[in-house]
């Protein structure tokens with residue numbers, strides 16, 4: 503157990519004991535070391551299963567929509583990117599902020615079990631991080647890996663290590679900035695021809711099995727009734743019959759969160775087909791930045807989002823392709 | 830012998846009730862022609878058009894979709910078309926990012942007094958789409974006849 507994990511559990515314990523919080527939302531030990539899952543803890547005994555390790559990639563803020571409606575206060579542990587999601591939900595009046603004790607915690611990037619498996623290591627029993635290296639122990643021995651090679655995509659291109667709008671923080675060391683630029687891959691796609699881009703997206707989206715995980719996990723996707731649940735939406739409930747349905751689903755999903763997507767990266771993380779959904783959202787983020795000025799969703803809990811705002815001199819839709827967007 | 834069919838594009842034009850639809854009317858009463866394959870759908874304001882409408886039009890076989898509204902600043906509801914402008918700017922560039930030809934989508938501002946402009950805009954758009962050819966990238970092949 504790391505010092506950080508200790509501190510977090512300690513804080514959770516005294517929040518519950520002092521009655522300051524009626525419950526704590528955090529990560530619970532899963533069947534394996536690498537699959538902790540989001541959970542609610544109501545008592546000190548339950549906290550025995552609390553974990554905070556390299557596989558706690560899950561963003562807990564969406565759970566607060568429900569939990570903040572329960573009586574009593576809820577304490578929640580949020581990594582930097584998760585705090586942006588909470589802030590955005592507060593801005594949209596989805597979470598009752600008065601019922602939340604938000605505790606920002608240190609994060610230096612979370613690990614991707616799939617990438618570790620690709621390296622031929624399975625049955626992982628522990629992963630301890632020391633700077634740029636991770637020692638991965640498994641039933642079959644130990645191996646040292648370069649951390650950058652096994653980070654989740656979202657952490658490779660993490661937008662910020664700021665903890666926004668939290669009530670307290672638990673940070674023991676200096677947090678490292680992300681190793682790469684998050685718009686790099688979007689730019690690569692932009693430089694392709696239309697036909698190449700079409701081929702790229704067709705090959706990616708045709709893998710989609712319409713499990714809806716990307717929609718369900720997204721903190722920005724929080725409508726009670728979703729357009730895709732409407733049988734008339736023209737999107738078959740399960741696997742798609744036609745490639746149009748894949749396009750429709752993905753275009754609308756990305757459009758509905760544009761201007762509100764905090765780039766938390768959960769969609770790409772949960773996709774069982776490993777479709778790079780972040781490249782869809784980031785295109786919107788990049789275009790918004792270029793056309794309407796730099797904007798980071800979730801940074802502030804008030805103000806207008808770019809698509810619910812305008813200026814008289816905005817770029818014309820027919821010109822957007824040359825308005826410096828296609829640089 | 831196989832019959833060689835000339836490609837006649839299907840065009841869907843969303844026109845706002847207050848300016849562009851009236852502009853189309855004026856074009857009609859002024860006997861200015863615009864191609865018969867432009868199917869006009871009247872909407873209360875250009876900002877009534879959500880991205881789903883546009884995708885649905887493509888799904889059902891449209892080869893091009895054009896959205897017409899009052900000139901910015903002249904919206905009957907004061908600011909509706911400013912929102913349209915942002916939304917469509919984002920949507921069109923996004924569609925292009927997914928590989929959809931950028932000529933297939935268009936926004937034009939046409940006032941109630943611009944009958945001639947309405948016919949001009951439609952003629953131009955139909956010409957562009959005819960040159961571009963059939964929409965195959967963003968369509969539901971099941972709704973095609975063959």
Ligand code: SF4
Nearest residue numbers: 720763765766767769
């Ligand atoms: S679209 Fe993806 S990256 Fe954006 S907020 Fe939703 S889950 Fe996070």
Ligand code: SF4
Nearest residue numbers: 710711713714716773
């Ligand atoms: S999570 Fe992946 S497979 Fe599931 S619906 Fe989203 S894109 Fe498709």
